[in-house]
Amino acid sequence: MLYSDIVMEHFANPRNVGELENADGIGEVGNAKCGDIMKMYLKIDNNVITDAKFKTFGCGAAIATSSMATDMVKGKPVSEALKLTNKAVVEALGGLPAQKLHCSVLAEQAIRSALSDYYTRQGIDPLPIVGEVGECAGCS
Numbered sequence: 001m002l003y004s005d006i007v008m009e010h011f012a013n014p015r016n017v018g019e020l021e022n023a024d025g026i027g028e029v030g031n032a033k034c035g036d037i038m039k040m041y042l043k044i045d046n047n048v049i050t051d052a053k054f055k056t057f058g059c060g061a062a063i064a065t066s067s068m069a070t071d072m073v074k075g076k077p078v079s080e081a082l083k084l085t086n087k088a089v090v091e092a093l094g095g096l097p098a099q100k101l102h103c104s105v106l107a108e109q110a111i112r113s114a115l116s117d118y119y120t121r122q123g124i125d126p127l128p129i130v131g132e133v134g135e136c137a138g139c140s
């Protein structure tokens with residue numbers, strides 16, 4: 001089996017699909033080569049992520065990682081969410097095939113992009129905190 005049961009479950013029944021009205025941070029990342037686009041919406045109160053939703057136009061692994069990543073940051077302080085790595089998301093999913101690891105990078109970057117937007121809206125320069133948010137490097 002190429003994909004773990006957890007990946008298949010999150011692909012078949014993705015959590016947190018959709019948009020958030022009045023989101024406090026919105027992030028979008030994409031890769032021109034594979035064409036996958038991931039959009040992330042975060043609701044943040046007192047520096048805690050109270051809700052997270054996503055829209056992913058992409059492959060099954062990208063959808064499963066968006067689903068898991070949004071689940072993992074919900075209820076977490078922003079400082080904790082910034083530490084979420086694609087590796088942690090992949091581990092929580094029970095692994096991904098090597099050629100699909102880059103899809104999980106998209107989820108990590110989408111969250112960082114949304115947090116970057118959140119900081120900008122707060123009048124804080126996001127760069128020292130979230131760093132550069134680029135395109136999905138693994139796709140190229």
Ligand code: FES
Nearest residue numbers: 034036059062103
């Ligand atoms: Fe899945 Fe590029 S093919 S994100």
